[in-house]
Amino acid sequence: MAINTEKNSYTVLFATIMVAVVGTVLAFLASSLSDKIKENERLEKQQNILYAMGINQNKGEGSVSFIPTDQVAGEFSKYIKEQLVIEGDEITQDDQAYLIDLKKQATAAKNGQTRKLPLFIGDKNGSKFYIIPMRGKGLWDAIWGFIALDENMVVQGVYFDHAAETPGLGANIKQRYFMDDFTGESILEGTKYAGIAVAKGNNDPLNKIKDDNEVDALAGATITGNGVSAMISESVNLYKDYLETIRVK
Amino acid sequence: MALLTKKDASLILDPLADNNPITIQVLGICSALAITAELKASVVMAISVLFVLGIGNVVISVLRNVIPSKIRIIVQLIVVATLVIIVDQVLKAFAYELSKTLSVFVGLIITNCIIMGRFEAFALGNGPWKSFLDGIGNALGYGVILIIVGFFRELLGSGTLFGFPVLGDPISKTGLYSTGYENNGFMIIPPAALIVVGIIIWVQRSRNKALIEDN
Numbered sequence: 180m181a182i183n184t185e186k187n188s189y190t191v192l193f194a195t196i197m198v199a200v201v202g203t204v205l206a207f208l209a210s211s212l213s214d215k216i217k218e219n220e221r222l223e224k225q226q227n228i229l230y231a232m233g234i235n236q237n238k239g240e241g242s243v244s245f246i247p248t249d250q251v252a253g254e255f256s257k258y259i260k261e262q263l264v265i266e267g268d269e270i271t272q273d274d275q276a277y278l279i280d281l282k283k284q285a286t287a288a289k290n291g292q293t294r295k296l297p298l299f300i301g302d303k304n305g306s307k308f309y310i311i312p313m314r315g316k317g318l319w320d321a322i323w324g325f326i327a328l329d330e331n332m333v334v335q336g337v338y339f340d341h342a343a344e345t346p347g348l349g350a351n352i353k354q355r356y357f358m359d360d361f362t363g364e365s366i367l368e369g370t371k372y373a374g375i376a377v378a379k380g381n382n383d384p385l386n387k388i389k390d391d392n393e394v395d396a397l398a399g400a401t402i403t404g405n406g407v408s409a410m411i412s413e414s415v416n417l418y419k420d421y422l423e424t425i426r427v428k
Numbered sequence: 429m430a431l432l433t434k435k436d437a438s439l440i441l442d443p444l445a446d447n448n449p450i451t452i453q454v455l456g457i458c459s460a461l462a463i464t465a466e467l468k469a470s471v472v473m474a475i476s477v478l479f480v481l482g483i484g485n486v487v488i489s490v491l492r493n494v495i496p497s498k499i500r501i502i503v504q505l506i507v508v509a510t511l512v513i514i515v516d517q518v519l520k521a522f523a524y525e526l527s528k529t530l531s532v533f534v535g536l537i538i539t540n541c542i543i544m545g546r547f548e549a550f551a552l553g554n555g556p557w558k559s560f561l562d563g564i565g566n567a568l569g570y571g572v573i574l575i576i577v578g579f580f581r582e583l584l585g586s587g588t589l590f591g592f593p594v595l596g597d598p599i600s601k602t603g604l605y606s607t608g609y610e611n612n613g614f615m616i617i618p619p620a621a622l623i624v625v626g627i628i629i630w631v632q633r634s635r636n637k638a639l640i641e642d643n
Contacts, residue, residue: 190496197503201510208514212521219524239597241586248524343531 222248224277225255231325231338232301232308234258241355259310261300265421267293281314281323296417301327308335309425311418315410318402319343322352322410328366330427334375337361339407349403360386360394366411368392372419374412377404432561439561443569446636449542450573451629456542460574461621467590469529470578474571476519476534478564480511481543485563488551495552504547505538512537542570577624585615 183189226245229235234254236244246254262276276297288294301308308327315322320342327335339352351357364375378393379401386394396404415422432440449455456477463469487507488495495503516534519527527534537543546566551559582588587595587605596603598611614620633639 184494184496185498190498193494193496194499194502197506201506205510205513208517212517215521216517216524219520223524 219248221278222251225251227338227340228277228299228301228310228312228325229254229258231310231327231336232258232303233327233336234301234303237355243353243355243358258301258303259299260302263298263300263421265296265298265418270421273297277312281312282321285314294417296421298418298421309422311414313410313414315406315413317341317344317352317406318349318400319345322403322406324410326361326366326411326414328422330425332365332367332372332422332426334361334364334366341403344403345400348397349400351397351400352403352407357394357397363389364392364394365390366392366415372412372415372422374408374415376408376412378408379404436558436561439558440565440568443562443565444572445569445632446639448569448573448632449545449566450570450625451632452639453542453545455545456540456570457625459536459540460570460577460625461618462536463529464574464577464621464624465581465585465616465618466529467575467578467582468526470574471571472519472523472526472529474567474574476515477537477540477542477570478567479515480508480537481546481563481567482560483563484508484511484543485546485551485559486556488547489554489556489559492552500552501548504544507547508538508543542566573625573628576628577621580624581615581620584612585620587611 184193226248229246229251230243234246236246238244245251261272262274264271264273264276264279277299279295279297284294284296297312299308299310299312301310307330309329310325310327313324313326322339322341322344324337324339326337329335337358339358341350341352344350344352361375366372366374373392376393377396379396381391381393381395383391383393384395443449446452450457450460459473463473484507488504491503512534515537516527516531519534546563550562554562579589582590583594587593587598593603595609596605598605
């Protein structure tokens with residue numbers, strides 16, 4: 180029996196069956212792998228938080244190496260002493276706070292609900308780190324990261340990541356030479372929470388001046404850089420009230 | 429009887445050299461430029477394309493008599509997209525860090541001209557076995573170039589191979605670096621890939637004059 184593949188009814192039937200088959204296969208795959216993928220994402224968050232406070236396995240210039248996945252859970256509970264959730268005036272402890280989805284919280288805030296703000300307090304050799312998660316917009320898609328502060332509001336380390344910035348340009352926000360520039364910068368300008376701007380032509384390409392609230396921009400990645408500036412200042416301002424309580428004045 | 433007839437073998441071997449998808453057909457250039465800064469990413473991309481093109485060609489070939497010609501391009505796209513999503517999900521589950529490096533490019537496979545080109549030009553008109561060989565051959569031809577480019581870019585740009593320092597330590601100036609050698613930062617950025625691919629094309633055409641166009 181020869182099928183007439185040119186008939187419209189056949190085309191519609193073929194398309195319907197194909198969509199059903201493909202949909203079933205993908206749905207099955209997604210549900211069977213989702214546990215493993217979620218676990219990977221969970222460990223990645225722990226690695227990123229630890230990275231921001233300087234717990235990593237960087238070897239030499241340019242290397243960005245996290246604590247291996249099989250050790251990260253142990254190291255995370257060793258160094259992260261407290262996980263706080265700031266909800267309005269209420270501050271609670273929650274050891275799952277690092278799993279809070281910042282995107283969902285931002286949407287909730289837009290709809291008039293109180294935003295849950297996670298904050299992590301780390302302790303390394305007696306010095307305290309206040310680690311704030313951040314989320315913002317790059318050129319193509321989301322960018323996010325963590326910023327670790329001390330009691331003087333001086334940056335102790337950052338970690339940035341992105342969903343789809345241009346490789347070689349905006350994607351370089353997760354390179355060492357960009358992230359390392361933030362260390363030592365203060366997020367305060369006087370008493371204002373100004374954040375740190377990614378600035379073009381700031382006459383300080385080697386980043387020797389640490390009190391100018393500026394780091395040198397990436398060539399060819401203006402919009403991603405502006406996204407990073409906006410992300411930092413928005414995020415630290417969300418935590419302003421809390422940070423005022425711990426800041427050494 | 430030999431496993432592969434002479435004609436079958438040429439389906440695999442031709443794309444490796446004289447009919448290479450990148451250097452001769454100049455397809456799939458965008459991914460060749462984008463992800464070859466490291467050897468590791470090149471190898472993973474090559475393996476992913478091998479998987480997608482090998483299986484995709486077979487699927488299209490099996491379906492070639494029932495695919496309505498009016499929607500054949502859409503059908504081809506759906507087959508590639510499905511296979512790519514499978515690759516992406518599996519990488520996310522079992523090679524998470526790698527999947528992060530490749531996440532942008534895995535999506536690019538869907539629009540990789542080599543894949544659509546082989547579906548349209550070969551799999552729609554040939555049986556599954558031949559299509560499979562053609563897919564493997566073209567993916568290998570693509571992968572070989574990717575790996576060659578990745579090798580030179582990582583070696584000259586970062587002084588490493590698969591992340592291992594092979595030329596010594598650039599900071600404490602050991603190995604080759606003690607002689608004053610420096611890494612070439614230009615090799616890391618995408619335009620360097622264009623130059624390396626250009627050199628490969630040049631070498632290939634000067635060895636085989638038959639490849640040079642008349643005009």
